[in-house]
Amino acid sequence: MKFNIALLAGDGIGPEVINEAVKVSDAIAKKFNHEINWTPALTGACAIDAVGVPYPDETHDICMKADAVLFGAIGHPKYDNDPSAKVRPEQGLLLMRKKLGLFANVRPTFTFPSLIDNSPLKRERIEGTDLVFLRELTGGIYFGEKGRKDNGDTAFDNCVYTRAEVQRLAKKGFELAMTRSKKLCCVDKANVLETSRLWRETVQAMEKDYPEVEVSYEFVDAVAMRLVQWPNSYDVLITENLFGDILTDEASVISGSMGLMPSASVGEHTSLYEPIHGSYPQATGLNIANPLATILSAAMMFEDAFGLKAEAEAIRSVVNKSLEEGIVTEDLAPKGSKAYKTSEVGDWLVANL
C-alpha cells in the first residue's frame, strides 16, 4: 500500500521525537512492502515565527490531502504567563482540530509490566489498568462564544453542545465498547449543567441500539476520584471537551508511563496521531526526549487509519522488547544504569524490528 502522511513536528522536542517515529515507520513500511510519502508542514510556535500564524492555510491543505497526520508537540515558554498575547501556539491546535473536524480524541491509558513500579500509585491499584477515554474535541466551552463586558471587568465563556455532536461522539464510544469489554461510562455533571443533561439523555436514548453494552453514568468529580482509587475499574469512558482535558491528563499519570502514552484524534476529514506529552522546551535539541509515545502513536496510525494490525503489533512488540532490555531514555533509566539518547532508542528499534 501507499500512504501520504502529513508530518507536523511542531516545537521543542517535537522534531526529535517525530524523527524517530519516521525512522521506525519507514522501517516497518519497508518490511511490509508499503510506501510512505511524508509531507512536512509547519504548526505551533515555529509557524508563528515563520509566517505569523500557528496553523497556516498551507499546513491545513497538506493535512486535508493526507491519509493521516503525524504530530509532535507544540508550545514555547515565550507564550506562557501572558494572558494577553494575541497569537498563541495553542490557537493553532484548536484551529487545526476544528478545521480538520477531529471531533473525537482517543486516549488510552494502560500499563507496561516493566514500568509499573514507576507509577505514583501502588502496584495493586493499577495492575490490569487498560482504559480508553473518548474526549469530544471540537465543541463545548472551548469553542463557544467568549469575551468581555463592563470595560473588561466581566468575562464569559459559553459552553454549547448539540444533540448531534453528542451522538457522533457517543456512537464511537459504543462501537469501541463493543470491541472491548462492552462497558461504557458516560462522564458528566448532569446534576448541575444543562449541557451535561443533554449528554446524559442522548446517551440514554442510544442504549437501546447497543443492548449488549452496559452503560454507567458518573459525575466528573466522582470519576476524578475513582481514577486514582481504582483505575482498573474503568474501560471505555466518553466525555465532553473540558472534562476530557482534565481527566485524560489525570489518567495519564496513573500508569507511571506518561512519556509512553499515544493518542489519536479522529473525525470527518482525516485522523491525527500524537504523543500526549508536551513540547518539553528545556530538553530541546539535547537528544534526550523519550520518543516512544510518538512511535506508539505511529502504531495507532498503522492500525486505525490504515487497518494494518500486524504492522502496529510489530511496532508495539519491539517497543516492549526495548523496555524489557532497558534500551530507554533517561526518564525511564533506573538510577545508575545507562540512559540511551533519543536517536539511539530509534536506531535500536529499527535494528530489532
Add this chain to the structure above:
Amino acid sequence: MKFNIALLAGDGIGPEVINEAVKVSDAIAKKFNHEINWTPALTGACAIDAVGVPYPDETHDICMKADAVLFGAIGHPKYDNDPSAKVRPEQGLLLMRKKLGLFANVRPTFTFPSLIDNSPLKRERIEGTDLVFLRELTGGIYFGEKGRKDNGDTAFDNCVYTRAEVQRLAKKGFELAMTRSKKLCCVDKANVLETSRLWRETVQAMEKDYPEVEVSYEFVDAVAMRLVQWPNSYDVLITENLFGDILTDEASVISGSMGLMPSASVGEHTSLYEPIHGSYPQATGLNIANPLATILSAAMMFEDAFGLKAEAEAIRSVVNKSLEEGIVTEDLAPKGSKAYKTSEVGDWLVANL
C-alpha cells in the same frame, strides 16, 4: 461564650454523623465553659419530602440568624439518573450557597500518619502533604444562564466571572498563604478560556499587595496530573467553581483519609462546616458511618468561625488519639480487628476529651 448554630443534618447518614459532632461539640463547650444553642433545620431530600423544596425559606432564616451552620450531607438515590427531575436535592445546596453568599469553599487535604498506608498512592509520594484548596463557590458555570434551544436539541451553560468575584476569592487565598508557607497557586485554563484570563490577570495585579507571597499559575490539566504525582509540592491553591469541584475531590483521595476530610464554606453572611463525603445512602441507619470528617468540621468551626483555637486543637488531638488506638469505624478498621459503631466512636471521643 454563647453560640447559635444552625444544624442541617440532611439525608442518608447525615443525621448519624451530625449527632456525633453535636455530642463532641457539646462536650467541648462544657469543658471550656461555652454554651451552644443548636437549631435544627431541613435541607435536601428530606426537605423535599416534608415541604416540597430542598432549601426552605425557614431553613434559610435559621442559617442567616446563626453564628455558624453545621451541615451533614444531602442526596438520595431516587433523584439520581433522572436528568429531567424538576426538583433535586443538589439544587438546595446550590441555592443555599448562593443565598448565604458562601463564596469560598475551604478544602484542606492532609495526611494522618496512622492512615498513610490506606492511600492508593505510595507513601513517599504523599508524606508531608498538607494543602488547601480555595474553591470559588457562588459563580462560574454553576450559576450562569443555562437552557435549551432548537426544540431541546441544543443545550448551553454560560460561565461568567467578574473581576470583583475573583478578587474576593483571591484575597482569601493570599491571606491564607501568608499564614502558611507563603506559596499560592492559581489554577486556570488561561490558554483557552476568557474567564481564566480574567482570573489570571486579576491575581497577577494583586501580587504587588502581597510581595512575600510566591505566586504560580498552572493549567487545570497540569494540576490534575501533579496532584497525583507530587501532592506535597502544593500549599494553597485557588480556583474557580467547576475546576475546584473536580480537583478538590481528586485531592481528597490522595491522602487515603477521605472519610476524615472536613471543609468550610465562608462568605458574606455566615459560614458553613461540612464533611466532604456524601450522604452514603446504603449505610443509612446502620450506625456504621465514619463521623470523624463531621467532627473535624466542627473543629474548623470552633477555630475559624469562633476564633477558639484551643477548643479546635482539643478535638483534633482526641481524634488523633482515637485513630492511634484503633477506635475506628469499619471503613478504617484493618481486616480482622474490631470495627466500632458510629455512636461508639463519638462516645469514646467524649469520654477521652
